[in-house]
Amino acid sequence: MTDRILADTSAPRSTASRQAASHGGSDTDEQWWRRAVIYQIYVRSFADGNGDGIGDLAGVRARLQYLVDLGVDAIWFTPWYQSPLADGGYDVADYRAIDPSFGSLDEAEQLISEARNLGIRTIVDIVPNHVSDQHPWFRAALASAPGSPERARFWFRPGLGEDGNEMPNGWVSNFSGPAWTRTQNPDGTPGEWYLHLFSAQQPDLNWSHPDVRAEHEAVLKFWFDRGVAGVRIDSAALLVKDPALPEVPAEPRPGEHPNTDRDELHEIYRRWRAVADSYPDRRILVGEIWLPDIERFTKYLRPDELHTAFNFDFLARPWDAASLRTSIDSTLAAHAPVGAPATWVLSNHDVTRPVTRYGQEDSSFAFATKRAGTPTNVELGRRRARAAALLCAALPGSLYIYQGEELGLDEVQDLPAHQLQDPMYLRSGGADPGRDGCRVPLPWAGRCSPFGFSPAGATGEPWLRQPDRWAELTVEAQQRDSGSMLSLYRRMLGIRRSHADLRDDHLRWLPSADDVLAFARGERFLCVTNLSNTSIELPAGCSLILASVEVTGGLLPPDATAWLHSESNPTQHRTLQFRTQGGE
Ligand code: NOJ
Numbered sequence: 001m002t003d004r005i006l007a008d009t010s011a012p013r014s015t016a017s018r019q020a021a022s023h024g025g026s027d028t029d030e031q032w033w034r035r036a037v038i039y040q041i042y043v044r045s046f047a048d049g050n051g052d053g054i055g056d057l058a059g060v061r062a063r064l065q066y067l068v069d070l071g072v073d074a075i076w077f078t079p080w081y082q083s084p085l086a087d088g089g090y091d092v093a094d095y096r097a098i099d100p101s102f103g104s105l106d107e108a109e110q111l112i113s114e115a116r117n118l119g120i121r122t123i124v125d126i127v128p129n130h131v132s133d134q135h136p137w138f139r140a141a142l143a144s145a146p147g148s149p150e151r152a153r154f155w156f157r158p159g160l161g162e163d164g165n166e167m168p169n170g171w172v173s174n175f176s177g178p179a180w181t182r183t184q185n186p187d188g189t190p191g192e193w194y195l196h197l198f199s200a201q202q203p204d205l206n207w208s209h210p211d212v213r214a215e216h217e218a219v220l221k222f223w224f225d226r227g228v229a230g231v232r233i234d235s236a237a238l239l240v241k242d243p244a245l246p247e248v249p250a251e252p253r254p255g256e257h258p259n260t261d262r263d264e265l266h267e268i269y270r271r272w273r274a275v276a277d278s279y280p281d282r283r284i285l286v287g288e289i290w291l292p293d294i295e296r297f298t299k300y301l302r303p304d305e306l307h308t309a310f311n312f313d314f315l316a317r318p319w320d321a322a323s324l325r326t327s328i329d330s331t332l333a334a335h336a337p338v339g340a341p342a343t344w345v346l347s348n349h350d351v352t353r354p355v356t357r358y359g360q361e362d363s364s365f366a367f368a369t370k371r372a373g374t375p376t377n378v379e380l381g382r383r384r385a386r387a388a389a390l391l392c393a394a395l396p397g398s399l400y401i402y403q404g405e406e407l408g409l410d411e412v413q414d415l416p417a418h419q420l421q422d423p424m425y426l427r428s429g430g431a432d433p434g435r436d437g438c439r440v441p442l443p444w445a446g447r448c449s450p451f452g453f454s455p456a457g458a459t460g461e462p463w464l465r466q467p468d469r470w471a472e473l474t475v476e477a478q479q480r481d482s483g484s485m486l487s488l489y490r491r492m493l494g495i496r497r498s499h500a501d502l503r504d505d506h507l508r509w510l511p512s513a514d515d516v517l518a519f520a521r522g523e524r525f526l527c528v529t530n531l532s533n534t535s536i537e538l539p540a541g542c543s544l545i546l547a548s549v550e551v552t553g554g555l556l557p558p559d560a561t562a563w564l565h566s567e568s569n570p571t572q573h574r575t576l577q578f579r580t581q582g583g584e
Contacts, residue, residue, distance in 0.1 A: 033230065033284045033307055033398060034341040035503065036073040037493055038123065040402045042349045043080050043102050044088065044463065045441040048453055053460025055441060055453070057103035061111050064118055066475065070406060071493030074121040076232050076286075078349060080108065084134050086201035087423050088349070088439070090234060091132035095219045112227045121229035123286065128216050129235040130202040138203050142183060146192050153209050155195035155241065156183075168193055169245050171259065175199055176428040197238055197259065199423040207239045207268065220275050230284035236300070236309070237289045240264045254296055261296055269305040286310070294334040301340035308398060311343045315351060318364040319384050321515045321531040328395060332507070335397075341505065342397035346388055347405050353438050356411035358384035372413060372433040382408050383559045386488055386548035387529055390561035391517065393492050394527035396505045401489070404442055407473050408485035411437040412464070419464055440464045445476035452476070483550075491546055495563065501525035508570070512578035520573050526564040530556050534580045541567045541576070555581070
């Protein structure tokens with residue numbers, strides 16, 4: 001067992017050599033999406049090019065080399081379209097325009113092509129369940145009478161009760177509170193109600209209307225024609241509603257929920273797949289699908305539907321070996337029959353940052369239980385987040401990285417109340433802390449805010465306050481430190497890209513103690529994660545490729561992952577033992 005971390009493979013390579021070595025960026029690789037590393041950019045908080053304190057496309061364009069050096073294959077942009085930003089851009093007013101605070105359509109086109117020239121593909125976010133209340137369709141609907149064709153694109157209904165004062169049904173918004181808002185007639189009297197599964201500024205579209213279907217297919221083509229390699233589909237399991245709008249049964253049977261996971265959705269995605277497949281080079285569809293039933297989940301991934309969907313089960317799990325193993329096994333088992341690759345996601349712009357999550361006594365994640373003021377051991381959380389990153393990156397499938405995850409940023413839990421703007425916070429009356437804490441602008445350089453997020457001489461402050469402690473976590477500081485989270489991510493992605501054993505779709509579990517996850521990929525690659533509270537003796541016959549902590553004396557300490565090269569052949573792996581010290 002060697003004691004040192006192997007040579008640093010993270011040194012930036014030239015674009016040409018990068019493309020040659022790439023299994024994700026090559027133009028000829030039809031299968032790039034099956035193993036890709038996809039970096040999520042929340043534009044408002046990535047980098048501010050014009051100094052107004054809000055991230056923008058100029059900021060992204062200036063930082064593309066950072067993403068090349070990190071080693072990603074694609075970028076997914078959260079919505080960058082014209083929007084009042086009532087829900088951070090998931091309230092789209094015009095799909096064919098960029099929000100002026102982010103830039104222009106011209107700049108978006110340049111960005112897509114500059115990234116592509118650097119070997120990085122672009123994925124845009126499509127939000128089909130709802131539009132902004134400022135979208136021309138909804139404005140026209142409000143200006144038209146009940147029963148008009150303009151209203152038929154949405155879910156307008158008269159209220160119940162004598163004066164129509166009661167909501168058409170008792171559905172609850174995903175952002176808490178009622179899913180219905182009442183309109184006003186031109187004479188000021190109360191009018192019909194409209195449905196919104198999210199905020200009142202996000203009216204739900206009626207997907208049985210042909211205009212709604214045709215418009216979204218046209219939007220897909222609009223962005224595919226501009227060179228994007230794929231789309232991420234927001235709230236993909238919610239579009240279709242039972243037109244009778246019945247109450248939600250206490251325990252709906254599969255396919256019988258009136259607003260989630262309805263069988264009619266599959267036909268919509270088959271049509272979208274046909275649009276994607278009508279392009280000569282591969283364009284992919286990625287679903288945002290939160291469903292507890294994994295069999296129902298993978299139905300969306302049949303060969304003529306979506307290419308992949310986010311696997312949120314893993315990130316919702318606590319830091320516990322049995323639970324994570326169950327998640328890995330059930331994910332891979334459910335994906336295999338449909339031939340779709342799994343996805344691995346530790347964070348995104350909706351969930352508590354992993355460093356914070358894993359530093360809390362209950363390290364599982366659920367929107368329903370998210371509360372402010374939970375005691376957090378950030379040091380422990382960061383150590384586990386490093387281990388989780390290496391674990392996920394070794395699993396078969398594609399990998400998503402949310403901006404700032406590679407810096408080990410923690411959730412900012414003490415933002416000034418006047419800055420909080422997430423509807424989850426506002427609509428819950430503050431009971432839910434909301435998602436602003438994982439959306440704070442990135443720290444790039446320097447010792448104080450804006451930490452290089454905005455250029456020198458900026459006129460605006462970052463739109464959410466950056467904590468002073470992030471001085472230690474800037475890209476600049478971490479680049480200098482070979483032990484930093486950023487250095488770990490660079491090495492990890494470099495090895496993941498070039499290691500032949502990480503290309504197949506399988507893993508084989510190896511004998512280990514209960515609190516240890518050990519598996520092999522390909523001929524010689526092993527990954528071992530220690531979730532116990534004692535060290536593991538790494539077996540003889542293995543050399544260390546990379547570890548989330550310093551490994552000395554052949555011992556892998558608790559809350560750590562190591563990638564190993566096995567000198568024995570795969571049939572002998574069964575004899576490798578990953579025992580905890582003094583344990584079985
Ligand atoms: C899921 C998105 O990730 C989230 O940010 C958004 O608020 C909802 N969908 C509604 O669009």
